[in-house]
Structures are given as C-alpha cells and as structure tokens.
Amino acid sequence: MFTGLIQTLGTVVNVVQQPGGGALLTICLPEVWPDLTLGESMAVNGVCLTVIDIDVRDGRRITFELMVETLKRTTFLMMSAGTVVNVERALSVGDRLGGHILSGHVDEVATVIDKNPVQGATLFTFRATKARLSEIIPQGSVAIDGISLTVVETGDDFFTVSILPYTLAHTNLAYREIGDGVHLETDMFGKMVRLYVEAYLTRR
Known part of the structure; x- marks a missing residue:
C-alpha cells in the first residue's frame, strides 16, 4: 500500500523486453537507500513493483x-x-497517511489534454474513459503517476486537478506535456461504491 506522497524522483536507465513477453525496468535513484532490500515493494509512477536486483557497484540502480x-x-x-x-x-x-490509500494497481492510462497556470498553481486537464470517470468526483482523491491529488472538476470525458508549485517541482508533472500518457488510479472507496450500487441496481 502507498499514500501518494512522492519520496524522490528517479531516472530510467533502460527498459529491456524479455523473450516471455515481459520486461525488466532499471531506474537510478539520486542517492542510495541503505535499508532497501530485494523483494521490497515500491511504486514507480504509481505502479507497485518488486525490487529484483540492486546493483552491487552502484546501489542507486534498481531493477524491477x-x-x-x-x-x-x-x-x-x-x-x-x-x-x-x-x-x-x-x-x-x-x-x-499524508495523501490517500493507493494500491499501486493502475486502472488505465489517461492523457494530458491541457495545462494552464491559474492563480499561482497549474491546472492540468486529463482525458479518461467513462468507466473511470464514474469513480471520480469533485473534491475527491485521484492518483496520477502515483501522486495523490484532489479533483477540481469532472466532465463527460475529462477531469482536472490543480498542482501547487511545490508538487510541480518535486514530481514528474514538471515534465508532462499535452498528449502525454499518465498512470491513473482512482480512489478505491469510489470503486467499492460503484460496485455495490451496480450490484444493487442489477438486483432491482
């Protein structure tokens, strides 16, 4: 489980596809985490991954x-x-729990369709499917690339979030441009509500 407060920014070293259809992802952290262990769970852009290798020559390099x-x-x-x-x-x-509870299981890839400075912040607009939007409400929580954020507005095919300068400077949102895909995880409580409501309506 995660809380959506980003601890550090890493950089991708490589993504190597494997014969069986999977891939190996190696990232480099800005510093060594001495207590990091093999088998540990980490969220990379909001995706829960398992550490399978820590480079013995450079402990900042981690493979998943x-x-x-x-x-x-x-x-x-x-x-x-x-x-x-x-x-x-x-x-x-x-x-x-500074953000909100995240599982690290991405629901879908949303798309950045707009970003504008608004009253000292940056307003991002994302396009998502109707299924995901049914789980997103204004003032509710959502995770973009693993960042816990508060929803400002929702529409038929979009939702918006307002990003403070600190968050922009300390996450990968500083590098996001219109057209980029981002990992979207909706609030798990919203998913539960939708599931129970759909089940109730089906029985009626």
Missing part, C-alpha cells in the same frame, strides 16, 4: 520485473533512458 499485464496497462514500454519517474516506498505500520 514487469509482467505482460503490467505492460498492457502502463506506459513503461514508451519510456526511454532519462525519463523521470516518481518513486515511493511501501507504507510501514505507523507511517503518516
């Missing part, structure tokens, strides 16, 4: 294995060396 299903639901295969990614380690019992 990507399954075929992960590749289908994410933008990892579109990433090249130098791509900046958000990184968050899994929650420990007793940690502050």
Whole structure:
C-alpha cells in the first residue's frame, strides 16, 4: 500500500523486453537507500513493483520485473533512458497517511489534454474513459503517476486537478506535456461504491 506522497524522483536507465513477453525496468535513484532490500515493494509512477536486483557497484540502480499485464496497462514500454519517474516506498505500520490509500494497481492510462497556470498553481486537464470517470468526483482523491491529488472538476470525458508549485517541482508533472500518457488510479472507496450500487441496481 502507498499514500501518494512522492519520496524522490528517479531516472530510467533502460527498459529491456524479455523473450516471455515481459520486461525488466532499471531506474537510478539520486542517492542510495541503505535499508532497501530485494523483494521490497515500491511504486514507480504509481505502479507497485518488486525490487529484483540492486546493483552491487552502484546501489542507486534498481531493477524491477514487469509482467505482460503490467505492460498492457502502463506506459513503461514508451519510456526511454532519462525519463523521470516518481518513486515511493511501501507504507510501514505507523507511517503518516499524508495523501490517500493507493494500491499501486493502475486502472488505465489517461492523457494530458491541457495545462494552464491559474492563480499561482497549474491546472492540468486529463482525458479518461467513462468507466473511470464514474469513480471520480469533485473534491475527491485521484492518483496520477502515483501522486495523490484532489479533483477540481469532472466532465463527460475529462477531469482536472490543480498542482501547487511545490508538487510541480518535486514530481514528474514538471515534465508532462499535452498528449502525454499518465498512470491513473482512482480512489478505491469510489470503486467499492460503484460496485455495490451496480450490484444493487442489477438486483432491482
């Protein structure tokens, strides 16, 4: 589980496709995390991944294995060396929940369709499917590339979030442009509500 507060920015070293259809993703952190261990869960751009290798020569380099299903639901295969990614380690019992509860299971790839400075912040507009938009409400929570954000407005095929200068400077949103794909995870409580409502309406 994660909380959507980005701890650091990493850079992609490479994404190497494997014969079985999956891929290996290697990123480089700005500094070594001495207590990082093999098998640990980390969120990279909001996707829960397992550490399978820590470079013994350079402890900042970490490798993850990507399954075929992960590749289908994410933008990892579109990433090249130098791509900046958000990184968050899994929650420990007793940690502050500064954002909202995230599973690290991406629902779909949304698209940046607009970004504008508004009253000292940056207003991002994203296009998403109707299925995902049914789980998003104004003032509710949503995760973009693993960042816990508050929804400003929703429409038939879009939603908006307002990004503070601090968040922009400390996440990969500073590098996002119109047309870019981003990992979208909607609020799990919204998903539960939709599931129960749909089940109730089906029984009527």
